[in-house]
Amino acid sequence: MSDIHIRRQHGKTPTEARASAEHMASELKDEFDLDYAWDGDVMRFERSGVSGELAVDKQEVTLDIHLGFLLFALKPSIEREVHKFFDENFPA
Numbered sequence: 034m035s036d037i038h039i040r041r042q043h044g045k046t047p048t049e050a051r052a053s054a055e056h057m058a059s060e061l062k063d064e065f066d067l068d069y070a071w072d073g074d075v076m077r078f079e080r081s082g083v084s085g086e087l088a089v090d091k092q093e094v095t096l097d098i099h100l101g102f103l104l105f106a107l108k109p110s111i112e113r114e115v116h117k118f119f120d121e122n123f124p125a
Contacts, residue, residue: 035105037098037112043089043123047074050089050123057122058087094123 043050051074058069058076069078076087082101087094096115100108 035100035108037085037096037100037108037115039096039115039119040093041095041119041123042093045123047089047091050094053122054087054089054094057118060118094119 043053045053054076058067058078061067061078062069065080065083067078067080067083069076074089076089078085078087082104083098085096085098087096096119098111098115100111104111
């Protein structure tokens with residue numbers, strides 16, 4: 034398996050940060066057919082070949098993605114796309 038790990042300060046209130054995370058998850062669901070559900074401040078998501086979680090706290094947002102074997106070759110393009118979503122939803 035191949036992993037992607039992103040951690041970023043968000044500079045938002047917890048409510049704003051969660052709303053941004055929800056917006057990002059909704060976009061990813063539409064674009065990549067990801068299923069997701071919240072468990073407290075942690076959103077878990079999955080689809081065939083991909084699983085992970087997005088955790089939101091008072092200061093930062095952390096994303097961990099686990100790519101299955103078949104998506105390993107696509108890791109660079111997936112990582113670029115995820116950074117793009119982070120830049121749009123959690124600008125530095």
